[in-house]
Amino acid sequence: MDLLFGRQDFASEACQQNTFLLTNGLGGYCSLSAAFSATRGDHALLMASLRAPTARFDLVHRMSEQLTVGRQTVWLSTQDKAGCPDEDGWRHLVLFEGDGPRWVYEVAGVRVTRQLAMDYGQNTVAVQYTIENHSQAPCTLTATPWLRFIPKGGRMTSRRRFDWSASQVRSGGLRLRFAVEGGIAEALPDCQYETLRFRHDAPDGRTPTGLCGAAGRFVFTAAPGQTRPCAVVLGTGADLPTAGAVLASQARRRQEQAQAAGLHTALGQALSAAADAFIVERASTQGKTIVAGYPFFTDWGRDTMIALPGCTLSTGRYEDARSILRTFAANERDGLLPNLFPDQDAQPQYNTADAALLFINCLWLYYTRTQDDAFVAEMWPCAARIVQCYRQGTSHGIHMDADGLLCAGEGLDQVTWMDVRIGTHLPTPRHGKPVEINAYWYNALRIMARLAPLAGADGGPYAQLAAQAGASFRQAFWMPGEQRLRDVISPQPSPADTQLRCNQIWAVSMPFTPLTRDQAAGVVRSVRQALWTPCGLRTLDPADPDFHPVYGGPQKVRDLAYHQGTVWPFPLGGYYLALLRVGDFSPASCRQVRQDLDALLPALREGCLGSLPEIYDGGVPGPSRGCFAQAWSVGELLRVCEALERPQAAGLEGSWAQA
The missing domain is CATH 1.50.10.10 (Glycosyltransferase)
Structure with a gap:
């Protein structure tokens, strides 16, 4: 089905009204808005189901992304925040495909494509980027995972600490592994915290805000004229697959399900x-x-x-x-x-x-x-x-x-x-x-x-x-x-x-x-x-x-x-x-x-x-x-x-x- 949305659909922040949903057959899911924002407390980039299907944990709530081209730095991600300016990446979004999902951004001659996939039967999500640098300056994409490590529907406090190492993050007895393709992972000097506003929860009387924490980030660069594929895979398993394998598996499963019906x-x-x-x-x-x-x-x-x-x-x-x-x-x-x-x-x-x-x-x-x-x-x-x-x-x-x-x-x-x-x-x-x-x-x-x-x-x-x-x-x-x-x-x-x-x-x-x-x-x-x-x-x-x-x-x-x-x-x-x-x-x-x-x-x-x-x-x-x-x-x-x-x-x- 045609689920393509373009600039005519994103003339304002209307792209935050719709949601995509990926699932893993365990009760876990990946769901954010079409603008790549968390508009609900129950949204998450990785809502893992550690005991299917009810023991669900909000491990990675969202990913913030900044693109730097020369001296210009802009948001690609979108997010309503409390106490600091909102992220407004929707302004640079030129195409969104809901059946994927896939986003395309254009900034100063640089095109960034983002695709997401969830590994069936595993608590694993893949975020794949393609950076096409048609500008005359080098560019850098910085992606920061904002973590919660709490049961679904729970509340995180600023006392929660996240221990970031070379390939994993630990907190409160939980562990998240990550693998970076075409870039580097680096720890932040200290844990950072942000308070999000959930625009879809407030009108229904649900908790209108939520806290997240960050302990590290992923950095990808592309030289002028370079096209650079890169990715991050996040999951709870000991051996994480490649992003390409997760995307291919997801596409293959959808085709098989359609044929069976x-x-x-x-x-x-x-x-x-x-x-x-x-x-x-x-x-x-x-x-x-x-x-x-x-x-x-x-x-x-x-x-x-x-x-x-x-x-x-x-x-x-x-x-x-x-x-x-x-x-x-x-x-x-x-x-x-x-x-x-x-x-x-x-x-x-x-x-x-x-x-x-x-x-x-x-x-x-x-x-x-x-x-x-x-x-x-x-x-x-x-x-x-x-x-x-x-x-x-x-x-x-x-x-x-x-x-x-x-x-x-x-x-x-x-x-x-x-x-x-x-x-x-x-x-x-x-x-x-x-x-x-x-x-x-x-x-x-x-x-x-x-x-x-x-x-x-x-x-x-x-x-x-x-x-x-x-x-x-x-x-x-x-x-x-x-x-x-x-x-x-x-x-x-x-x-x-x-x-x-x-x-x-x-x-x-x-x-x-x-x-x-x-x-x-x-x-x-x-x-x-x-x-x-x-x-x-x-x-x-x-x-x-x-x-x-x-x-x-x-x-x-x-x-x-x-x-x-x-x-x-x-x-x-x-x-x-x-x-x-x-x-x-x-x-x-x-x-x-x-x-x-x-x-x-x-x-x-x-x-x-x-x-x-x-x-x-x-x-x-x-x-x-x-x-x-x-x-x-x-x-x-x-x-x-x-x-x-x-x-x-x-x-x-x-x-x-x-x-």
Whole structure:
């Protein structure tokens, strides 16, 4: 995809609004702004994952760069600072390529190109420069790594000292190695410190400043008329590769991932590449997992089960899908899957009603592609326990009611994805029978009936439960006057029960739907009219008095808006699959979805370049909010791209219910 930006894009400091992201398959990453600045406390040139994927350490926060040509010295790097002048290298930036990333600067006849790459499976980042000196004077590029050596999200103090030697830096029991190509490394006489301003953290109430330290620098020179390749490689391993090897490996991996996905549209190819960032190792389980979002989140059960079909199945990564499903099956307890995984001495948290049901959905989608009977038989005991425990009752008030529908939530629990809690206040209380949980339940029962013979089990009881749940679903949730579904059926009727929210769309988009065709069409129409935006679905009807048009400010203010109108990209995947299903994948329905998807291409040029974010404002979606790269956003829209090219991959095999 074309992610080129030129002077027209950098007429001001606007280049600090966008971010690039490189990852290493361990949960570590390299991420700064397009201007090569740290605009967030969670930005880093090298955020190492020392125990995948959660033990992340901010080792090298940024690199400052100065270019001297004759008697003129200018910044190439850009940075907002507190207490001293800002670095303004964006003024000399003539070209930035987000799919790389690669920068080109021009100063007084000298061209400097910078490229970055991260070594997959290692906590290593390569910074490669090419200096083309077309001036009549010698030039010197000085690159200074600004260090932190603190856990991600921590605070560094000026008391931290960095011990710089010939090939490494040590501090606080941590060690960073470096290798210089085409230049020299030199220690500073004393540690230096600077305080950065984080322009993207301050508006959201996060810590607006952060301290970094420097103990050495790298120096590269080029004579008049000389073209000089040079580089720095920074990492935690004993043997560092060359910069060229890291760049070549990164390019080769991207090509291999694109070929494995086999999609042909620009959006499909871009999202296929973006999906790779989220699939990582988990040391505590010796398997794969999915990071929910960068830079804030690690791996979460619900997010993993929503993101898995797109991020692994649509990209042909079936072994990764098996590894993830095995990991979750091994950690099932009382029919529940972990929403927050155990790490080191921490205990898993089983506070979600949907992850286990979506596990069964993932198993079905995997099987429809692979016909892997043996894996279904291997996972069957876990799937059967989930259904049994949900029927009989398990934690958090999850149980099957007499009508065959599921109840979930009690006390201050929030067990659906609308899970914000502010002290004792639940902005979106959904205790009772949430619509999407029951859509997932019906879908899971139908799947179990279909898969039972592969495990030598009787599918009849599951089919009977599904029939009961489906009839009760249509009777309880359908609102004939408004031609849509209730959001929740509370133990005590509440105005929240009939709020128009996006959760109803999954009753249409799951492989097996409890709705009639006419009911499904009504759901799609109501969502389109009130909730659809080009970059996601609103979580609440703008006409509702609880609607919040803007997401921002301190944590409490953000939490109040999080599910009260804020736009989320990931439900857009369910909406488009529902639209295709209702339209029978006709040329007209496919054309409409393709036209709508065109509006997402500009979204890939904003926020995290080449990826999709967590959320947008609900009123007028513009700049992205929350995590700048979100797994389920990428995965769900990737499923839509694939469904347009390979309709059978959507797994929508269930027939319509009868009125």
